[in-house]
Amino acid sequence: MNPTIYDVSRLSGVSTATVSRAFSDPDKVRESTRRKVFEAAEVLHYYPNAIARAMARQRTDKIAFLICKKDATILDEFYASICESIMKESNRSDYQLVISTASDWNQTPNTAQSRQIEGVILGGSASADLVTEFQSRNTAVVMVNNRLPGVDVPYVLSDEYGGVRLVVEHLASRGHKNIAMLAGRFSPYIVGERYNAFLSVTKEFGLKVSAQNVKMCDADVESAAQAAEELLRQKNRPTAVFGANDVIAAGVMKAARRLKLRVPEDVAVVGFDDSAVCTMLEPELTSVHINCQRMGELGMEHLRALLAGETCPSVTVVPVELKVRGST
Amino acid sequence: MNPTIYDVSRLSGVSTATVSRAFSDPDKVRESTRRKVFEAAEVLHYYPNAIARAMARQRTDKIAFLICKKDATILDEFYASICESIMKESNRSDYQLVISTASDWNQTPNTAQSRQIEGVILGGSASADLVTEFQSRNTAVVMVNNRLPGVDVPYVLSDEYGGVRLVVEHLASRGHKNIAMLAGRFSPYIVGERYNAFLSVTKEFGLKVSAQNVKMCDADVESAAQAAEELLRQKNRPTAVFGANDVIAAGVMKAARRLKLRVPEDVAVVGFDDSAVCTMLEPELTSVHINCQRMGELGMEHLRALLAGETCPSVTVVPVELKVRGST
DNA sequence: CTTCGCATTGTAAGCGCTTACAATTTATTT
DNA sequence: AAATAAATTGTAAGCGCTTACAATGCGAAG
Numbered sequence: 001m002n003p004t005i006y007d008v009s010r011l012s013g014v015s016t017a018t019v020s021r022a023f024s025d026p027d028k029v030r031e032s033t034r035r036k037v038f039e040a041a042e043v044l045h046y047y048p049n050a051i052a053r054a055m056a057r058q059r060t061d062k063i064a065f066l067i068c069k070k071d072a073t074i075l076d077e078f079y080a081s082i083c084e085s086i087m088k089e090s091n092r093s094d095y096q097l098v099i100s101t102a103s104d105w106n107q108t109p110n111t112a113q114s115r116q117i118e119g120v121i122l123g124g125s126a127s128a129d130l131v132t133e134f135q136s137r138n139t140a141v142v143m144v145n146n147r148l149p150g151v152d153v154p155y156v157l158s159d160e161y162g163g164v165r166l167v168v169e170h171l172a173s174r175g176h177k178n179i180a181m182l183a184g185r186f187s188p189y190i191v192g193e194r195y196n197a198f199l200s201v202t203k204e205f206g207l208k209v210s211a212q213n214v215k216m217c218d219a220d221v222e223s224a225a226q227a228a229e230e231l232l233r234q235k236n237r238p239t240a241v242f243g244a245n246d247v248i249a250a251g252v253m254k255a256a257r258r259l260k261l262r263v264p265e266d267v268a269v270v271g272f273d274d275s276a277v278c279t280m281l282e283p284e285l286t287s288v289h290i291n292c293q294r295m296g297e298l299g300m301e302h303l304r305a306l307l308a309g310e311t312c313p314s315v316t317v318v319p320v321e322l323k324v325r326g327s328t
Numbered sequence: 329m330n331p332t333i334y335d336v337s338r339l340s341g342v343s344t345a346t347v348s349r350a351f352s353d354p355d356k357v358r359e360s361t362r363r364k365v366f367e368a369a370e371v372l373h374y375y376p377n378a379i380a381r382a383m384a385r386q387r388t389d390k391i392a393f394l395i396c397k398k399d400a401t402i403l404d405e406f407y408a409s410i411c412e413s414i415m416k417e418s419n420r421s422d423y424q425l426v427i428s429t430a431s432d433w434n435q436t437p438n439t440a441q442s443r444q445i446e447g448v449i450l451g452g453s454a455s456a457d458l459v460t461e462f463q464s465r466n467t468a469v470v471m472v473n474n475r476l477p478g479v480d481v482p483y484v485l486s487d488e489y490g491g492v493r494l495v496v497e498h499l500a501s502r503g504h505k506n507i508a509m510l511a512g513r514f515s516p517y518i519v520g521e522r523y524n525a526f527l528s529v530t531k532e533f534g535l536k537v538s539a540q541n542v543k544m545c546d547a548d549v550e551s552a553a554q555a556a557e558e559l560l561r562q563k564n565r566p567t568a569v570f571g572a573n574d575v576i577a578a579g580v581m582k583a584a585r586r587l588k589l590r591v592p593e594d595v596a597v598v599g600f601d602d603s604a605v606c607t608m609l610e611p612e613l614t615s616v617h618i619n620c621q622r623m624g625e626l627g628m629e630h631l632r633a634l635l636a637g638e639t640c641p642s643v644t645v646v647p648v649e650l651k652v653r654g655s656t
Numbered sequence: 657c658t659t660c661g662c663a664t665t666g667t668a669a670g671c672g673c674t675t676a677c678a679a680t681t682t683a684t685t686t
Numbered sequence: 687a688a689a690t691a692a693a694t695t696g697t698a699a700g701c702g703c704t705t706a707c708a709a710t711g712c713g714a715a716g
Contacts, residue, residue, distance in 0.1 A: 670705095
């Protein structure tokens with residue numbers, strides 16, 4: 001089949017040990033020898049067999065990004081973006097990346113052990129059990145975009161509180177006093193954070209939020225639109241609605257249009273995530289931009305640190321940015 | 329470190345060969361022995377080391393999904409969806425899936441050889457060279473959503489022509505005689521297919537399409553919106569615009585709104601891909617639904633066939649479906 | 657010219673599994 | 687019960703690499 005180190009050894013006239021060293025630790029072989037080895041390798045189309053190398057080294061340099069979600073679409077825009085960033089980073093550091101959804105590996109930690117995965121980046125709503133299971137098997141773990149109270153693992157989080165603060169600040173500065181929030185049932189952690197932040201920040205700004213101005217709905221546009229209609233039909237209609245993410249906000253805009261309310265004149269709408277849809281809507285949706293790329297980079301960076309036996313911060317918060325557009 | 333087959337062998341009192349067989353070919357060991365082995369494995373938390381197994385077997389069962397794109401966002405909704413489907417399928421058949429963008433592996437086929445990847449699903453605009461390079465190294469290749477004239481490789485394609493036909497048919501049945509198309513510069517293959525199909529189908533339906541009713545623009549909303557404005561400002565304004573994908577169509581809707589044209593009364597709009605944004609727009613966007621899941625399944629199925637030494641169809645076309653919504 | 661130290665290279669023993677082949681046990685047949 | 691076939695298990699040789707250790711070569715110092 002493929003040429004092996006023996007073929008290169010024979011053709012170049014040096015031992016296999018030298019060939020091996022030429023590839024994995026070039027400084028250990030004399031310049032002239034190295035050249036001979038590489039020439040022979042070139043001729044034979046030899047590339048080191050990563051499997052055999054892993055076997056001998058007792059290290060695989062293999063890591064995984066596990067997305068834990070129950071929803072239909074696992075690779076949504078948000079995680080796809082983090083994913084891409086992790087892909088890029090893992091590549092730069094010569095790690096082999098395996099991407100998977102937790103539901104796919106029926107026995108995730110077993111599969112990971114079997115496949116000799118040395119570190120895992122957990123995205124989404126992984127359970128505490130999953131984390132500790134990995135840790136107990138000596139697998140490095142970093143968690144992205146989720147927080148498990150009492151679980152000691154490095155977290156990479158987006159600044160949810162700060163994002164909500166920017167939203168409320170912005171709306172308040174535009175003179176809104178009656179702001180509603182429409183939350184959707186997606187990631188419990190994220191929704192919880194945004195919801196609590198909303199309550200706390202509005203209070204801080206001296207805005208009172210009545211109970212009927214905070215609603216919960218399912219995480220699809222239509223549910224959001226229906227919930228938003230109720231919200232906007234109240235006698236004391238809110239002048240601004242904050243959707244817990246862009247899909248929800250899009251639902252709010254639909255509702256507004258159905259009720260013949262103008263956005264932003266009659267009701268301002270804000271979303272969260274700054275996904276691609278924001279600029280496709282008319283008016284364009286004001287939203288909080290999450291730095292997914294940075295989150296991926298940090299996840300990877302921390303995992304690399306753990307694998308190298310170094311320490312890394314237990315919580316890293318990535319700043320967000322408010323993108324003001326036509327909807328406010 | 330981790331327990332090995334020797335530990336299990338010792339604890340269960342059988343040879344390593346038997347332990348190995350119990351795990352990889354259970355029918356070859358007596359029921360009672362098998363139980364002993366599994367019990368010992370359980371106690372030791374033993375799981376077969378996939379690396380060592382690959383080494384001994386000379387097979388890795390490793391495959392890759394390579395997305396070849398130049399755009400900023402590699403994992404867009406479309407590919408993410410195919411990806412998810414491939415993930416699911418590969419898992420069912422115990423393949424190890426590596427997902428990557430071609431740009432990530434600086435020397436893709438070398439890396440693949442080094443990592444002992446046995447088969448590749450190529451998505452997007454891969455080059456003919458890439459395909460033949462893989463094939464010359466005995467790596468099975470299947471191509472999804474792209475076609476390279478003269479390159480012999482199994483193709484899994486969506487029915488672009490059929491989709492466009494559904495669109496034109498639909499618009500014609502609604503009485504539209506003056507239909508425009510706005511194409512964007514994304515995948516050359518896809519745009520080409522949709523564009524040619526549009527010209528050919530409109531001709532078939534006896535609709536004449538003037539040159540200024542077919543425009544090209546960049547693949548983002550704003551470019552599309554600007555191009556669409558020109559389209560809609562003509563004295564002989566088209567009554568329907570077909571966007572080559574949903575992003576373009578969203579741009580058309582934005583343009584319509586800017587020009588105070590009502591959708592669908594003044595101008596009907598149709599997209600392609602049936603992405604999530606369709607239902608977020610108001611009115612909702614009529615679009616052609618592509619069965620990404622099926623495309624992923626077929627890609628995987630064909631790759632599996634190739635790896636098993638079986639044959640598979642050289643071109644498979646996946647049917648599409650028109651989702652009629654408020655925009656027409 | 658010998659001796660020592662360092663840089664370079666070679667020898668060979670694994671890494672954890674599979675599997676051909678041999679040896680043994682068990683079931684079946686005469 | 688002996689003979690034969692079939693099922694089960696064991697022995698041991700790799701798979702392609704790395705790396706500890708040994709061996710060699712070379713220049714500098716004595």
